[in-house]
Amino acid sequence: MEDEAENLRAAFGDSSDDEDRPGKETIGIGESTVWERVEEINGLWLCRNFLSIAHQSDLLSAILNEGWFVEESINQAMRFGDLPSWATELSDLIRETVESVDLPVLSADLLWREPLFDQLIVNLYQPGEGICAHVDLLRFEDGIAIVSLESPCVMRFSPAEKEEDEYVDILLTPGSLILMSGEARYRWKHEINRKQNGFQVWEGEEIDQKRRISITLRKLCQA
Numbered sequence: 001m002e003d004e005a006e007n008l009r010a011a012f013g014d015s016s017d018d019e020d021r022p023g024k025e026t027i028g029i030g031e032s033t034v035w036e037r038v039e040e041i042n043g044l045w046l047c048r049n050f051l052s053i054a055h056q057s058d059l060l061s062a063i064l065n066e067g068w069f070v071e072e073s074i075n076q077a078m079r080f081g082d083l084p085s086w087a088t089e090l091s092d093l094i095r096e097t098v099e100s101v102d103l104p105v106l107s108a109d110l111l112w113r114e115p116l117f118d119q120l121i122v123n124l125y126q127p128g129e130g131i132c133a134h135v136d137l138l139r140f141e142d143g144i145a146i147v148s149l150e151s152p153c154v155m156r157f158s159p160a161e162k163e164e165d166e167y168v169d170i171l172l173t174p175g176s177l178i179l180m181s182g183e184a185r186y187r188w189k190h191e192i193n194r195k196q197n198g199f200q201v202w203e204g205e206e207i208d209q210k211r212r213i214s215i216t217l218r219k220l221c222q223a
């Protein structure tokens, strides 16, 4: 655990400043995980220390071993139904981690549905690549998880219906998990812009973009 904290510090600097940022209220510590509720967005929760360094590297190897990304032109893999064992394990860990805290991270009906997730997308982003602002398709149920690996990035949330310039930026560090439900899932768009200058800035510093891999877990609505 100490090693892990040291590695994280070496990679991303001391995070103690973050804790003072307005809108990022740290309100719950599970057995070892810390959950932050994003104040401005109902239903958006961030767990920055979801995966240990060792788990991140095992997961990355498992993903790369799938052989999905051998061709440079392929940057997304999608699976429905039976998921690879590492994804099922990840899903079990999400459930356990949420269950271990006495916080409304995910409602009981979502947390205990079976299966929790049956759809997987793995996205691989090279520096400069991101994803346009969107609300996830309505053919997916409420309760969506995103796990981040490799390069950190800023994910921007903006209201889906209003044209105002309102937005909330969240830093997705490697090993972090976000859970979106309710308003966060239906009433806010999310995007990652790694092309336009000024988007990938956190606490006044430009993020050094490297490859990023994300794992999105969702559940299909019943037909």
Ligand SMILES: O=C(O)CCC(=O)C(=O)O
Binding pocket: 121, 123, 131, 136, 146, 190, 192, 214, 215, 216
């Ligand atoms: O890569 C990410 O972190 C987000 C992916 C996403 O929003 C999606 O697949 O719908």
Ligand SMILES: [Fe+2]
Binding pocket: 134, 135, 136, 190
């Ligand atoms: Fe999405």
